[in-house]
Amino acid sequence: MYEIAGRYRSAILDDIDPFIGTAATDLPSPHGLAATWWWPKPQVGNTHPGATSPLGMVSACAYSGAYPTGYGRYAKNTEGVPEEMFGRLQASGFTHFQQSGTGAIRKYYNYVRVTPMVQPLDELGESWGLRDEVAEAGYYAATLDTGVRCEITVGAKVAVHRYTFPEHHSARVVVDLSLGGLAIDLGRTVPLRAQVESIGHGRAQGTVVMEGVPLSVYLETDTPGWRQMLWYDRRLIDGGTRLDFDSIRHTTLRPFGMLFMGSTRPGQTVELRMGFSLRGCDQARRNLERECGPDAPAFNVVRSRTRARWREYVSRVQVEGGTRARRRVFATGLYHSLIKPAIADDESPFWPTAGPFAFDVCTMWDIYKTQLPLLAAIAPDRFADLLESLIRVCEEEGNFPIGYRMARGADRFFRQASALAHTALADAYALRLSGIDWSWALVHMSDDLRRMYGEDFYEHGVVHPITHTLDLAYGHFCTAQVARAVNDRRLADDSERRGRGWINAFDPATGLLRDSEFYEGGKWNYSFRLIHDMAARIGLAGGDAGFVAMLDEFFGYGAEPVKQPGRCPDSVEMAAGYALNRFEGLNNEPDMEAPWAYHYAGRPDRTAEVVHSALTWQFGTGPGGLPGNDDSGGLSSWYVWASLGLFPVAGQHLFLVNAPAFERAVLQAGDGEFVIETSGHRQTPIGVDGLDQSPPAQYVQSATLNGKPLHGSHLSAADVHRGGRLHLVLGPEPSDWGSRRRPPSHPAPKG
Incomplete structure (x- = not known):
């Protein structure tokens, strides 16, 4: 902590706790509104505590094979409380390329397992207990029950492992290039082709083709006097320097890789440096040289540089006030918001030219409302790189992806939604984001709207699932903005x-929406999306009073508390929950913007109550501190925005204003510094503090922007991105602030 103007401002990097979200949800029993919300999705954050670099290509963590990141104890589940797959934290080694907070996307990576061993090679694949775990931004460490202390750090395209061995006559570091995926049914990823080569003492390289993507690794280690060998099917190949596999199937796969073996003194350390590339071993070697430098050991160098990168990113948002617990949850939310997508410069395996290649867009449905606007604010260069990559995917594959993994397939995840890239592109154009050929981008925006569900929308003006009608209409609205501008x-x-x-x-x-099929929700969950003509949409509900009454019912005003799904809920229990037509309470994505729909009906006080309940009761410290899947940072980004008292309306270049959770905050958006300060702010403990667990909500009484009265409960994104000062006077009772001047709607043109 350091002092500024007589107050304390959190050193936000030190407040990050990568263990938040790694275990089943464990929060205090909620009170009030939050007790009436119903959670249909798995009650687990599905994050991992491994080493990561901001929006980097490589991550690394202990590997147990559990769902869905490869870390932890849980089996695959899609509803209710997760079942345990293992009775303890354990690992068979340390893998690379983990998902972050996702669920059933059927692509789990965990490539290139490294296992430090004091056992025979026959025991490779066995798991040992994990203890004394430590995690911080860019660093992960744990001790295996074998007595080996294991530390990992990563750069953007490299990983460095450091193992401290006990005394042993035959210690070894084993690299398994055959591994991929999870230890669950249908979770394994098998290489199609592979090549491994020993290229001199302490140096080796290899390429495995996974789902059509050639993943190359170049590695170095400082093991003087150790033997270096290739192995196949857990048998050493003495004197062999190369393995080639032209075709591999599930039935023919046998594990293979390389190892380094020798005696160790008590406390002796061994460092393994690994460079990765999707464009061959030579580029993997150059990546290693670029990030690790010419000298060994490199562990502390890489760790320090990655920590500095994390500091640079997360320090772009600073908060003052609030409890230590709330600051910890906020800092970790910001951290989780900056792990994915993975953006790798000059690494596309599908097109040969330079430029960014983004993968782990898992998925736009998860991140377009909250995370992408956050990237646009605090990481605009990387946001532009992501959009450039999405445009290139559209060029190569014909569609803007709803989700994009480390494999071809822009048409995957199409059931979730349509035309979501259009919202990010419209916002980027409004921000005058550089580096994008907007005339060329517009070609793809227009063409994409004619594909898949878009074809039927063109012909009939409506498609099912009905939510795609909303998506496509909104995509056309966003396209119109760019088209008008050019x-x-x-x-x-x-x-x-x-x-x-x-x-x-x-x-x-x-x-409400028409009856249809709905992806992870019902028509109530999707009926309160923030579309571009909210005034007309409110009119469909009978006007302000009717719309507010519907929202009140949806958010559980006056309703009895509900029981959440337990372990292995049956279909009857789930159907009864869906029949509540209730807010899914940040456990799921479809209705995460719905609390701000009140703004458009002149009731920002209701938004304050709902958001306050969510911040207080649905997030906490500790491994069980998330109410559901973090979804590649989409949920964490929601927490960041809600805590700042802002909410981005994706595609409309607009922010909605609400009472913030902190006394003061500074957002470094682009080149500007946007300050959010308050008068009358009450310190409101987060529920897990064990203090006052039901503090009242606070309401905006009045506001000024750069010293001038702000009567409406909204700002343009330009106001935020150019920098300025928003001052909010807060009080314990609702006021009429924001009730008359509504956020803008965009009705259809006449004629």
């Missing part, structure tokens, strides 16, 4: 007209 009037007019098609998704008799 003076393509014909496309702009046509897109604006088609953007009006959102209305076809609603049943005028109920003011």
